[in-house]
Amino acid sequence: MNQLAKLALEMGPLILFFAVNATTNLMTATAVFVVATVVSLITSFLVARTIPVMPLIGGVFVIVFGGLTLYLDNxxxxxxxxxxxxxxxxxxxxxxxxxxxxxxxxxxxxxxxxxxxxxxxxxxxxxxxxxxxxxxxxxxxxxxxxxxxxxxxxxxxxxxxxxxxxxxxxxxxxxxxxxxxxxxxxx
Known part of the structure; x- marks a missing residue:
């Protein structure tokens, strides 16, 4: 996978988080962030047949903390x-x-x-x-x-x-x- 694609997969969810928060609210942005992170990790695996360690760790934290944010509405x-x-x-x-x-x-x-x-x-x-x-x-x-x-x-x-x-x-x-x-x- 080329460097631009890697950057897009790693930064895409965060930029979506920012954009959605700017146009709606933090809870909606968090939901989009979690979904975009999951999609990014799956795409990375499908394209490269591997998920780099740092995006995987970051993705797990986004899913856990984003999930808690949404589930507990906090x-x-x-x-x-x-x-x-x-x-x-x-x-x-x-x-x-x-x-x-x-x-x-x-x-x-x-x-x-x-x-x-x-x-x-x-x-x-x-x-x-x-x-x-x-x-x-x-x-x-x-x-x-x-x-x-x-x-x-x-x-x-x-x-x-x-x-x-x-x-x-x-x-x-x-x-x-x-x-x-x-x-x-x-x-």
Whole structure:
């Protein structure tokens, strides 16, 4: 599957959530978000015969917290979802560091080849970033309107994550492993 299709499948449900919230209300937007997420995961599987780990995890949280929001008619659940997800990611990464495991490396190693020191630095940085995102989400949903929170979720968190990710490129470059030569050495 090409990168544009992957991006559409991953971002489509969130953009629909924003658009439907802007034209109706949070409950309708949440219902659309849950359905669009399920459709996205199924489509991803049908096209690629696999579902990437991060969209799958995110999808499960959307379904669970969106389902609770709709079932209990309480928007608290969809609003705290980003907080819980980000704190869970931070806890997993920190737990891995404490156990001597580089979980970020396990997830991203197929895309980037770096030294363990590079992965360790990135793991610390991403762990802290996830905590910062959780704190910001709490501040925004507790102190601003629902519409502001939805806009922040779509147009704030994603750009912040992309900028933060791009800011990590120098660490990847500094700790990049040399590419292996094709074939085996002559004896």
């Amino acid at each position: 928007d608290l659940f969809i609003k705290i979802k980003p907080t819980i997800v980000n704190l869970l990611f931070a806890a997993i990464l920190f737990g891995g560091l404490m156990a001597g495991k580089l979980f970020l490396k396990l997830v991203l190693e197929s895309a980037f080849k770096a030294t363990d020191e590079g992965w360790r630095i990135l793991t610390w940085r991403w762990s802290i970033f996830f905590i910062v995102l959780a704190v910001i989400n709490e501040i925004v949903w507790r102190n601003f309107s629902t519409d502001t929170w939805v806009a922040f979720k779509v147009w704030g968190i994603m750009p912040m994550t992309m900028v933060f990710g791009m800011a990590q490129v120098p660490i990847l470059m500094k700790h990049q492993l040399p590419e292996e030569e094709g074939g085996s050495p002559a004896a």
